[in-house]
Amino acid sequence: MCKKTRQPRYSGFFSLDAAIALLIAVFAYVSLSLILSSAAASSSSGAHSVSSRLLSLRLSSLIMDEAGAESGGFGEGGYAKIGELDAQRLSALDLGAILSSTGRNFASVSLFSSEGRIFFSQAGQLPVGAEVFCTKRLALLSGEMARLEVCVS
């Protein structure tokens, strides 16, 4: 007489443990890929922000240097007065040429005295919704304090 054996509830490849293991594996994979993609996006955004801020800082130093006041000295060349701006030299700056060398879309230079804005120049087009990075500097213009603002995008 044959004895009937009881059939297991789950047979073949499928089992409850395997299903849970698969679920955990899929969840872990999705979590890891989400973390990696968000870390990559964050570092890309951070790198762009850092490079833009440093660019605006260096651009402000360049403009302070190029538009700096000069005084007579020995020989052919004069000497630059650090931290002092010359309004004529600032107006004569070719901002478009500077912008093209940076590879950016937009740059602007503003000069403010205690009464308000006294100079503004811009080059390029500011894309809609683009982030603008500005650097503020202090300088003297004809003996008076002024704030130079250089922005890039």
Add this chain to the structure above:
Amino acid sequence: MSLPKKHSAGFLMSLEAAASLMLLAISLHALQLFEFDSGSEGAFYLCSDAALVLSKTNAFSSAELLQEKTSEAALLSGTCIFSETGSFSANTCGAAPEGKEVRAFSFPAWSMGKVATARVYCWERR
């Protein structure tokens, strides 16, 4: 004879959970190290400019002029500036709050007819 009582360790008390929490704490602390960019390089240059401008305008020659020029520099730069020599000082925002990042520059300047050590401190407004 009675069997020993079986202890059921809950998940929160398990060794794995403790290790996981420790790893999580380490990860959270490590995340702060990745914030390499504080964005304060512009403020450093701005304070350096303020020190240069104050020095060039002969602001340290008298207490009134120092207060006037310090206030003007603080207004234009949008930061808080405290400047001093050994004889007098000028302030624009009161004392710097606890934990605030303060940048300072020391340099020689003419003050009341003699060379003195001038100091300029800058920090961001609240």
